[in-house]
Amino acid sequence: MMLPTHAFAGMVIALPYALAFPEFGPVALLAGFLGGIVPDLDLYAGHRKTLHYPVYYSGVATLVVPIALLQPTLLAVAAAWFLVGAALHSVGDVFGGGLELRPWEATSNRAVYDHHNRRWITPRRWVRYDGAPEDLALSVALAVPLVVALEGALEWLVIAFLAIAVAYAVVRRILPAVASRLVGDLVVPNASSRVLAYVPARYLEASAERGSTQSR
Known part of the structure; x- marks a missing residue:
């Protein structure tokens, strides 16, 4: 899936917390946003392996999220929703295409590396490739509640990334x-x-x- 989809997913999952704890809302949303983005910083250094940890992000998140719920502090909230966003990204890539240059050709059996089991996870291809029409539709579906619920800089951040998603989907095949x-x-x-x-x-x-x- 493309980067805006992952970023929106990290924000959407943090949205209920942000509404319930408005004093930590911006931190939770930005942390989810960054968590959705950071794994793809390995694009030119072992993509979907160096910074993708589908098991470890998820495991650590289950330990930190209760702290953010029961004894919220700025650090706990930021860590919890960053880890959740990164876990969603890493697991979500399993349901996309593989690592081939043209993922719509479905020639790769590598989606995300599982460091815990030391193996590559096979792509499910529910979303055929990053920037596919269904990927864009998912981006739009995730962006809508964010645009409705947010205002100011965060709302404009979502709108800007939605514009990037549309542009990327248009040119993806070339x-x-x-x-x-x-x-x-x-x-x-x-x-x-x-x-x-x-x-x-x-x-x-x-x-x-x-x-x-x-x-x-």
């Missing part, structure tokens, strides 16, 4: 061709081996395939 072209024409010829080590293998493979096709 992004692999653009990425492979950029990698093949700009990155591979000019970058050092150290830089290339951070380029996901799927981009390098697509660039190599494009180059071999053009040389025929």
